[in-house]
Amino acid sequence: MTDAIETIRIMGEAARVAARQLALAPTLLKATAVRGAAAAVRANAATILAANAEDMAAAGGLGAAMLDRLLLTPARVEAMAAGLDTVAGLADPVGQLINEWQQPNGLRFERVRVPLGVIGIIYESRPNVTADAGALCLMAGNACILRGGSEAARSNRSIHAALVEGVVAAGLPATAIQLVGDLDRALVGAMLTAAGLIDIIVPRGGKGLVARVQAEARVPVLAHLDGLNHIYVDKAADPAKALAIVINSKLRRTGVCGAMETLLIDRAYPAAAELVTALQAAGCDVRGDGRIVALTGIPAVEAADWDTEWLDARASVALVDGVDAALAHIEAHGSHHTDAIVTEDDAIAARFLSEVDSAIVLHNASTQFADGGEFGFGAEIGISTGRLHARGPVALEGLTTYKYRVYGDGQVRA
Amino acid sequence: MTDAIETIRIMGEAARVAARQLALAPTLLKATAVRGAAAAVRANAATILAANAEDMAAAGGLGAAMLDRLLLTPARVEAMAAGLDTVAGLADPVGQLINEWQQPNGLRFERVRVPLGVIGIIYESRPNVTADAGALCLMAGNACILRGGSEAARSNRSIHAALVEGVVAAGLPATAIQLVGDLDRALVGAMLTAAGLIDIIVPRGGKGLVARVQAEARVPVLAHLDGLNHIYVDKAADPAKALAIVINSKLRRTGVCGAMETLLIDRAYPAAAELVTALQAAGCDVRGDGRIVALTGIPAVEAADWDTEWLDARASVALVDGVDAALAHIEAHGSHHTDAIVTEDDAIAARFLSEVDSAIVLHNASTQFADGGEFGFGAEIGISTGRLHARGPVALEGLTTYKYRVYGDGQVRA
Numbered sequence: 001m002t003d004a005i006e007t008i009r010i011m012g013e014a015a016r017v018a019a020r021q022l023a024l025a026p027t028l029l030k031a032t033a034v035r036g037a038a039a040a041v042r043a044n045a046a047t048i049l050a051a052n053a054e055d056m057a058a059a060g061g062l063g064a065a066m067l068d069r070l071l072l073t074p075a076r077v078e079a080m081a082a083g084l085d086t087v088a089g090l091a092d093p094v095g096q097l098i099n100e101w102q103q104p105n106g107l108r109f110e111r112v113r114v115p116l117g118v119i120g121i122i123y124e125s126r127p128n129v130t131a132d133a134g135a136l137c138l139m140a141g142n143a144c145i146l147r148g149g150s151e152a153a154r155s156n157r158s159i160h161a162a163l164v165e166g167v168v169a170a171g172l173p174a175t176a177i178q179l180v181g182d183l184d185r186a187l188v189g190a191m192l193t194a195a196g197l198i199d200i201i202v203p204r205g206g207k208g209l210v211a212r213v214q215a216e217a218r219v220p221v222l223a224h225l226d227g228l229n230h231i232y233v234d235k236a237a238d239p240a241k242a243l244a245i246v247i248n249s250k251l252r253r254t255g256v257c258g259a260m261e262t263l264l265i266d267r268a269y270p271a272a273a274e275l276v277t278a279l280q281a282a283g284c285d286v287r288g289d290g291r292i293v294a295l296t297g298i299p300a301v302e303a304a305d306w307d308t309e310w311l312d313a314r315a316s317v318a319l320v321d322g323v324d325a326a327l328a329h330i331e332a333h334g335s336h337h338t339d340a341i342v343t344e345d346d347a348i349a350a351r352f353l354s355e356v357d358s359a360i361v362l363h364n365a366s367t368q369f370a371d372g373g374e375f376g377f378g379a380e381i382g383i384s385t386g387r388l389h390a391r392g393p394v395a396l397e398g399l400t401t402y403k404y405r406v407y408g409d410g411q412v413r414a
Numbered sequence: 415m416t417d418a419i420e421t422i423r424i425m426g427e428a429a430r431v432a433a434r435q436l437a438l439a440p441t442l443l444k445a446t447a448v449r450g451a452a453a454a455v456r457a458n459a460a461t462i463l464a465a466n467a468e469d470m471a472a473a474g475g476l477g478a479a480m481l482d483r484l485l486l487t488p489a490r491v492e493a494m495a496a497g498l499d500t501v502a503g504l505a506d507p508v509g510q511l512i513n514e515w516q517q518p519n520g521l522r523f524e525r526v527r528v529p530l531g532v533i534g535i536i537y538e539s540r541p542n543v544t545a546d547a548g549a550l551c552l553m554a555g556n557a558c559i560l561r562g563g564s565e566a567a568r569s570n571r572s573i574h575a576a577l578v579e580g581v582v583a584a585g586l587p588a589t590a591i592q593l594v595g596d597l598d599r600a601l602v603g604a605m606l607t608a609a610g611l612i613d614i615i616v617p618r619g620g621k622g623l624v625a626r627v628q629a630e631a632r633v634p635v636l637a638h639l640d641g642l643n644h645i646y647v648d649k650a651a652d653p654a655k656a657l658a659i660v661i662n663s664k665l666r667r668t669g670v671c672g673a674m675e676t677l678l679i680d681r682a683y684p685a686a687a688e689l690v691t692a693l694q695a696a697g698c699d700v701r702g703d704g705r706i707v708a709l710t711g712i713p714a715v716e717a718a719d720w721d722t723e724w725l726d727a728r729a730s731v732a733l734v735d736g737v738d739a740a741l742a743h744i745e746a747h748g749s750h751h752t753d754a755i756v757t758e759d760d761a762i763a764a765r766f767l768s769e770v771d772s773a774i775v776l777h778n779a780s781t782q783f784a785d786g787g788e789f790g791f792g793a794e795i796g797i798s799t800g801r802l803h804a805r806g807p808v809a810l811e812g813l814t815t816y817k818y819r820v821y822g823d824g825q826v827r828a
Contacts, residue, residue: 020745020771023771024769103789103790107783107788109789114771116801117771199801199802200801200802220634220800220802238824241823241824244824244826245824245826247826248827249826252826252827331434354438357434357528357531357817358817359817359818360817360820361817361818361819361820362819362820362821362822363819363820363821363822364821364822364823364824365521365822365823365824365825365826366822366825366826366827368826368827369521369822369825369827374517374827375523376515376517376523387530387613387614387815388530388613388614388634388802388803388815389802389803391815392817392818401801401802401805402805403771403772403774403775403805403806404773404774404789404806404807405767405776405777406774406775406776406777406779406783407776407777407778407779408778408779408780408783409655409779410652410655410658410659410778410779411778411779411780411783412658412659412661412663412666412779412782413662413666413780413782413783413788
């Protein structure tokens, strides 16, 4: 453990020095570095694919889903490079004037965005996180320390080398984006306790990883926990919209955090049975509460189902007594991630959007829009389920903080 | 410890219920509650003063500074009530539209401010924190759980009773502001680990308290650490401004976090000796680096002095080679709280304000302006030295988060 702490101390101090340079780097320089990284990824595609083939060959014990996440193809490498080009084109939050005002004593105040500093990213399997996360941190003026999974070690090293090529070619320090090469798990623990060296940790991976990070971290964590998302279909819902939104929210991709897990249908909605049957016909294993079972004959839920994030083609459905009952159910069982209402009644929609305490609340739209790209952020480092600092999809702005600049003419305090 | 956890669980769950009501309470209702609390403090002044007299009588072992912080007088009770009236008049951040935009698919996005939820305040000696913190949390739509020091237990209980009187008279739940009445120290530990019940902990007190909170907390902490603040007097400084600003920054009040601790004087500044001598003549124990000692004959600093927050009438002074050396010194020894430059050269000032990585950077003004009231915030819950969520003086806005409202017309994701 002492060696691990020393390794992270050395990397952290190098990162802090790089962060000072990055904080002052103009947008064009950062964009040039990220575009250079994209070019280097393309130029080194063969090397990256060869490294990935070695990782795949060594990854015999992994399941099919994990192997698919690990796999790189020429198309995926190109998508990674294109993603870097996108990040290079994003609006730079650093230096943005958030607000300004003057006090009666003549002091003038400015609140301006500045980078967070040094960001630690701890992630699993998907090698493209190396490129995404590194570029997002850099564009927001931060240095980062990346720690990928051992199963992707060779892929991550080759991608990291391409990033550094772009960074160095732009005249920025190679230590702007560092990869923890050593696979010793103690290094993760050392990152999690590196207060003063690392300003924030972003875990990206399964619940096991996120839980470990949250349990052990002494550094603030920007994390994504459950997405136990609801759709409430109100009595005044348009049936065609309800059908399209429910099926898309549940089945477009079942493994994403924005997927619907529980469907709440107003008792007064006339097409409840049709909606449940259509969801079933679309390939979803649907279970209902007593009233839904009586109405449709589908299997019954168990009590724990209301608190279960399936991340699969399965959903729980309840018939509820209007919006009040829906709000109470969501408060009792929701995870404050993403919830939607389908209704043509704007007053009911306004109540739902105001009273549901979730990062994202939608009216007449699919919960699968819970994504930084769909929000127009151009990219995302993750979706925060915490309430502090950043909530919901997090892109460049979430990787910044602010400072106050105060302009006087000799003022002293009375 | 189990009893403590159970006590905090019960209080936390009551707070969560109250928080839901407060989150939806209109500004007028919250302001009425806080004005009612002010009226109740005034009406119960005799009771509060009697309770405080008992605390003072029992506080024999405390030092003079601690006793002064504990003491309430009729004027201090009136100031507390006036402070509540001020908070009741602050602009309500809840519901504020931070930004809005539309995507090409027609989805309309709104980012709006919402309360954080449940805030835990852990504090020492000053009984007025009970009123200040309770009112600020409530005006920002949050429930709070207050844990004051045992030395102020009777004072805190009587002030809390007055707050609840105002809250209940306005029709808001009594559990909006709860006071941990039991003096068992395990309750502090239970608050610090009450993730899911308490959203953020704000410690207010000495370094010992803050350090304990930061070490033990599993809930996010909004904390104030060191204020090791610098003033750099540039060669182009106006000597009259430099003198007034340095003396005010160091000596107006020496125990506040915004006080200057280290003075850096440009080697090319012509009136360095006069400045040091004047600071000394104003009653400050000034110690210098080798060049200052040679110039003025004052005692020499020890190496550790550059890293010491005196919070007293003492300062360390160095002669530096221009703004670059000042920046390097501040980066090496500063605490990222508040730093100032005195100069008539706007280009040098701009560099300093941009390159010093502190929450507050000032040009030609006293560091003692590091205060929410002086910023025009009307009040402050504290000054955050962290980089996440809120930085610098924190008032109502820092006690909020945001949510995204998304308006569609049946959109599904491709």
